[in-house]
Amino acid sequence: MISRQKIGVAVVAIFFAVVFFRLGFWQLDKAQLMQEISKPQSERATVALLSVAQPNQALSNDALNRIVQAQGTYLANLQAPNQEDVNGKIGTWLVGILQVEDSGKIAIVRGTYADSLPIPRESIQVVGRLMPSQINNKYGEVKSGFLPRIDSALLLSEFGSDFFDGYIIAQSERPEVGIERVPSPIPVIKVSGFYWQHISYVVVWWLMGLLALALPFIRSKSESQR
Numbered sequence: 001m002i003s004r005q006k007i008g009v010a011v012v013a014i015f016f017a018v019v020f021f022r023l024g025f026w027q028l029d030k031a032q033l034m035q036e037i038s039k040p041q042s043e044r045a046t047v048a049l050l051s052v053a054q055p056n057q058a059l060s061n062d063a064l065n066r067i068v069q070a071q072g073t074y075l076a077n078l079q080a081p082n083q084e085d086v087n088g089k090i091g092t093w094l095v096g097i098l099q100v101e102d103s104g105k106i107a108i109v110r111g112t113y114a115d116s117l118p119i120p121r122e123s124i125q126v127v128g129r130l131m132p133s134q135i136n137n138k139y140g141e142v143k144s145g146f147l148p149r150i151d152s153a154l155l156l157s158e159f160g161s162d163f164f165d166g167y168i169i170a171q172s173e174r175p176e177v178g179i180e181r182v183p184s185p186i187p188v189i190k191v192s193g194f195y196w197q198h199i200s201y202v203v204v205w206w207l208m209g210l211l212a213l214a215l216p217f218i219r220s221k222s223e224s225q226r
Contacts, residue, residue, distance in 0.1 A: 017212040043067060049068040072101050074108075074120055079093070120175070
């Protein structure tokens with residue numbers, strides 16, 4: 001006859017096994033969700049730069065990676081050497097300093113560097129992706145006409161204040177110029193952890209569930225051998 005103690009042990013084992021298996025399914029759901037939302041996201045509508053950013057203010061999370069439109073005139077063209085695009089291609093980028101109409105200034109990655117490209121004097125409409133400032137001085141040395149990184153903080157001494165935070169990787173300019181554009185990154189939602197890390201947790205929880213189910217049998221066998 002089965003004793004109450006053995007029934008109690010079995011009930012407790014089943015309870016913990018259910019908990020462990022539920023935790024495993026929870027981690028499996030998280031892994032599947034992570035795999036889904038880590039895919040490239042659909043592009044949001046193009047907005048005016050001034051609707052998501054202001055001069056002398058840090059970019060908000062909502063502004064980052066948005067496709068924005070700005071109208072203004074270029075003050076200068078600079079070189080940003082040793083830049084790497086999303087395809088791994090390294091080269092020198094042409095960075096224009098755009099004076100936005102009735103507002104501040106912002107750095108525009110116009111494309112790959114072209115020595116013969118003049119500074120346009122007419123008003124230009126730029127459409128492109130708004131990016132955060134670069135933070136590492138690994139792109140070149142500090143000297144006139146060159147940027148060691150694309151960061152508005154490095155432009156204040158030469159071009160004055162009232163800069164927008166970050167910079168724009170141009171997708172188009174009107175009037176259009178003959179220049180090879182730099183591909184901009186496709187927005188991806190970042191989530192904490194890794195897909196395979198969650199899968200490993202699934203395996204661990206389910207193994208613990210199987211161990212919980214096996215414990216009463218292991219205990220019973222141990223007692224019978226005494």
